Amino acid sequence: MAGQLLSTGSPHQFLPESYIRSVKDRPKLKEVADDDHIPIVDLGCSDTIELVNQIENACRVYGFFQVVNHGVDAQLVGKLKGVAKEFFRLPSEEKIKLYSDDPTKKTRLSTSFNVRKETVHNWRDYLRFHAYPLEENVPNWPSNPPTFKEIVSEYCKQVRKLGFQLVELISESLGLEKDEINKILGEPEQHMAVNFYPPCPAPDLTYGLPPHTDPNALTILLQDQQVTGLQVLNNDQWIKVDPYPDAFVVNIGDQLQALSNGRYQSVWHRAIVNESIARLSVASFLAPSNTTNISAPYKLVGENYLPIYRNFTYEEYYKKFWSRNLDQEHCLELFKN
Numbered sequence: 415m416a417g418q419l420l421s422t423g424s425p426h427q428f429l430p431e432s433y434i435r436s437v438k439d440r441p442k443l444k445e446v447a448d449d450d451h452i453p454i455v456d457l458g459c460s461d462t463i464e465l466v467n468q469i470e471n472a473c474r475v476y477g478f479f480q481v482v483n484h485g486v487d488a489q490l491v492g493k494l495k496g497v498a499k500e501f502f503r504l505p506s507e508e509k510i511k512l513y514s515d516d517p518t519k520k521t522r523l524s525t526s527f528n529v530r531k532e533t534v535h536n537w538r539d540y541l542r543f544h545a546y547p548l549e550e551n552v553p554n555w556p557s558n559p560p561t562f563k564e565i566v567s568e569y570c571k572q573v574r575k576l577g578f579q580l581v582e583l584i585s586e587s588l589g590l591e592k593d594e595i596n597k598i599l600g601e602p603e604q605h606m607a608v609n610f611y612p613p614c615p616a617p618d619l620t621y622g623l624p625p626h627t628d629p630n631a632l633t634i635l636l637q638d639q640q641v642t643g644l645q646v647l648n649n650d651q652w653i654k655v656d657p658y659p660d661a662f663v664v665n666i667g668d669q670l671q672a673l674s675n676g677r678y679q680s681v682w683h684r685a686i687v688n689e690s691i692a693r694l695s696v697a698s699f700l701a702p703s704n705t706t707n708i709s710a711p712y713k714l715v716g717e718n719y720l721p722i723y724r725n726f727t728y729e730e731y732y733k734k735f736w737s738r739n740l741d742q743e744h745c746l747e748l749f750k751n
């Protein structure tokens with residue numbers, strides 16, 4: 415129901431019952447460690463061997479890292495944040511037109527995660543849309559704010575290019591040919607999520623997004639510079655991923671965990687909310703096309719060819735992912751050999 419959107423109407427004084435987590439499922443904010451670990455990788459580094467080593471370490475140890483000198487225009491990033499915030503400030507009559515809780519719709523404004531399935535809601539509204547190919551998808555994007563389509567199209571193009579560059583580095587870091595993983599991914603999809611977390615009256619009782627892994631191959635996340643909220647699980651410890659100036663956060667998704675035969679992990683992460691300031695994040699998900707067969711390259715499996723995961727298509731995986739709640743067991747567990 416569109417009435418469930420958090421970003422419409424007046425600010426909330428109390429956290430409604432349907433957002434309150436059971437005591438064991440709460441974020442336990444006092445136990446979260448500060449971010450002095452998550453690697454910052456400088457993509458401007460001219461020593462490729464050093465760069466590949468850094469990526470290898472970041473992917474193997476954390477599954478998460480930040481990148482700077484990434485080639486995405488800083489002014490464009492500023493415009494993107496502006497237009498995204500403007501979108502969530504639109505009057506409710508305008509937003510309701512785009513509301514849907516049907517996960518198969520290619521452009522939709524929704525709330526929480528999967529309101530049709532879940533029992534406890536999350537303190538988040540989100541705009542999701544497919545980006546690739548642009549000619550096919552842009553006509554379905556919001557036409558208000560009027561600059562939305564132009565700014566977001568250019569952003570999607572630049573971030574997609576960055577995605578391919580990162581996948582090349584990841585491929586090399588696994589000892590594969592530079593283009594090997596990009597070849598498997600073929601002509602990947604690009605899905606976007608603009609996440610909006612309004613101020614929340616009780617951040618210790620709920621989540622913006624509960625612990626989850628991303629079902630796609632690679633996620634490139636733009637965080638609000640002023641407001642923290644992203645946390646990542648490392649050795650059973652939740653760590654804050656503080657926004658680093660002009661950086662993107664990059665994380666390995668479930669498909670790269672499968673393709674790397676488990677060498678790299680698609681790690682649990684979550685978004686927490688805060689009492690005073692709305693937070694924005696923009697995720698670009700690089701995902702295999704529906705028919706792509708996900709099967710780890712021979713070189714990563716060994717002579718006896720015993721891959722950890724059975725072969726599957728991305729379509730099969732994605733359906734399974736959206737048929738469940740976000741905070742259940744790792745979806746890849748259901749695809750083990």
Ligand SMILES: O=C(O)CCC(=O)C(=O)O
Binds near residue numbers: 609
């Ligand atoms: O808002 C964030 O920091 C995390 C977003 C996220 O994990 C997602 O959209 O999958």
Ligand SMILES: [Fe+2]
Binds near residue numbers: 626627628683
């Ligand atoms: Fe995520």
